[in-house]
Amino acid sequence: MKILIIEDEVELAESIATYLTDENYRCEFAMDYQQALQKTEFHQYDCILLDLMLPGGDGMKILEKLKAENKADGLIIISAKNSLDDKIKGLQIGADDYLAKPFHLQELAARIYSVIRRRHFTNSNIIEEHELKIDLLAKTVYAKEEVVPLTKKELNLLLYFISNKNRVVSKNALAEHLSGDLADMMDNHDFIYAHIKNLKRKLTEADCGNYLKTVYGTGYKWEG
Template identity: 70%
Template sequence: MKILIIEDEKALAESMATYLSAEQYFCEFAETFDDAMYKAETFHYDCILLDLMLPGGDGMKILEALKADNKEDGVIIISAKGALEDKIRGLQIGADDYLSKPFHLPELAARIHSLIRRKSFGNNNLFRQNELTIDLLAKTVTVNDAKVVLTKKEYELLLYFISNKNRVVSKTALAEHLSGDVAGILDNYDFLYAHIKNLKKKLTEAGADNYLKTIYGTGYKWQS
């Protein structure tokens, strides 16, 4: 799961990233309004943590731009501006949640988990598809009740495929999800192919059906 941290307080941004990385989230940063606007409009994120007071502009305008573009990224506003009207305005524009500074990092992680669970997994902590079960809280995968050990990248890929089930996901989108905005400068997709191959092999050897289909020339699709 990929997170964009839009925050100009470097120490706070780094502390959030350190904590969330330990929770198996991939974190990117944006410190200015222009950088945040570019990343939010160009790439897809499972959750955007949005500070309202940024060098160069108002964070609320980023939220407005995302909603005008019909982007489905989850947004949690994180701001020292605790006025009721700011919370109401952000939620009315389309933010999913609002967290006032200062806050505890476990609460932030819980809010992110709740948002992603609600948006991608029907508000459930368990995803089941026939013999396959994913426990989102324990971050475990089982096939026929036997545990399948996945690397962090393989687990991220699996969740990304399932959250986009029955949709064709391009190789570019997958590369960006795993590697962030550096994906555009990579020479090839060999690293992506290796992760997908290993994921499919582990699931198949454990007894799972082949739900992950290759759409030649386009990308991949998880069939439910």
């Protein structure tokens, strides 16, 4: 799962990223208003952490722009501005949550998890898809009650496909999901093929049906 941290306090941003990386999230940064606009315009995230007081502009304007464009990214405001008016305005515009600074990183991670769960997985900690059962809290996949030994990236891919089931996911979208900004610097998509090949093999070995289809020349689709 991919997180964008829009925060100009470098130490806080790095602290958040370190904690969330240990929780199996991949983090990117925007340190000012213009960087945040660029990132949110050209990339999609599972959850955005938005500071309201940014160099070069008002973070609330970014939220307004995202909602005006019907962007599907989850969003949590993280701000030292702990006024009731700011909370109400942010939530009315469309933020999923509001967390005042200072906060505990464990609480932030729990709120991120809750936003992603609500948006992608109908607010459940357990996803049941065909003969698969995925425990989001334990980060464990079962097929017919047996554990499927997926790596972090393979689990990330599986969740991404299931959250976009019955849609064709392009190779470029997969590259960005797995690698973020680095995707533009890559000459080919060999690393995607390798991860998908391993994911398919492990699901087949677990006697799962062939739900992950290759759409030739375009990408892949999980048939739900």
